[in-house]
Amino acid sequence: xxxxxxxxxxxxxxxxxxxxxxxxxxxxxxxxxxxxxxxxxxxxxxxxxxxxxxxxxxxxxxxxxxxxxxxxxxxxxxxxxxxxxxxxxxxxxxxxxxxxxxxxxxxxxxxxxxxxxxxxxxxxxxxxxxxxxxxxxxxxxxxxxxxxxxxxxxxxxxxxxxxxxxxxxxxxxxxxxxxxxxxxxxxxxxxxxxxxxxxxxxxxx
Numbered sequence: 001x002x003x004x005x006x007x008x009x010x011x012x013x014x015x016x017x018x019x020x021x022x023x024x025x026x027x028x029x030x031x032x033x034x035x036x037x038x039x040x041x042x043x044x045x046x047x048x049x050x051x052x053x054x055x056x057x058x059x060x061x062x063x064x065x066x067x068x069x070x071x072x073x074x075x076x077x078x079x080x081x082x083x084x085x086x087x088x089x090x091x092x093x094x095x096x097x098x099x100x101x102x103x104x105x106x107x108x109x110x111x112x113x114x115x116x117x118x119x120x121x122x123x124x125x126x127x128x129x130x131x132x133x134x135x136x137x138x139x140x141x142x143x144x145x146x147x148x149x150x151x152x153x154x155x156x157x158x159x160x161x162x163x164x165x166x167x168x169x170x171x172x173x174x175x176x177x178x179x180x181x182x183x184x185x186x187x188x189x190x191x192x193x194x195x196x197x198x199x200x201x202x203x204x205x
Contacts, residue, residue: 067194081196093127100124112161142183
């Protein structure tokens, strides 16, 4: 009888110890909708001293870097004729006519558009003089459109017209900036400039 009582006491004590160690059973909380969110985030590559950024930081730097890469890749490059400064000046002209010129009038006319623009800085005036000296010829060559330029009262009046009725709406939509940027001759012109050629002799702007 004593042995049986001792056995029961030992089993009861073991049960108490087991409950104490494991603790009472608790309900598990429902999974959060944020669960595993961190694992779904794309990994970010660590930045080191060997990391190479891609953006040049400024448009003139970018254009000059591109030109230099092509010069180095071109086996016909004559480095004694290369003229990076000339390309830089033209890129600055493009910056001035894009940023420092106010469009005072944009009026539809027969077969095209009339624009009145005014440089807001002296440097922009010199730049606009140079650009408008060449761009009308290239626009005519690429599109058949006529750009007439009249310099008056510190402003410029541009009349752009076409004999193609289908192009009239396009000319009016392009406006000042679009008409100056239009065409693919700009890139060829930059290449001739940096190689030390005379673009106007090649029919380029």
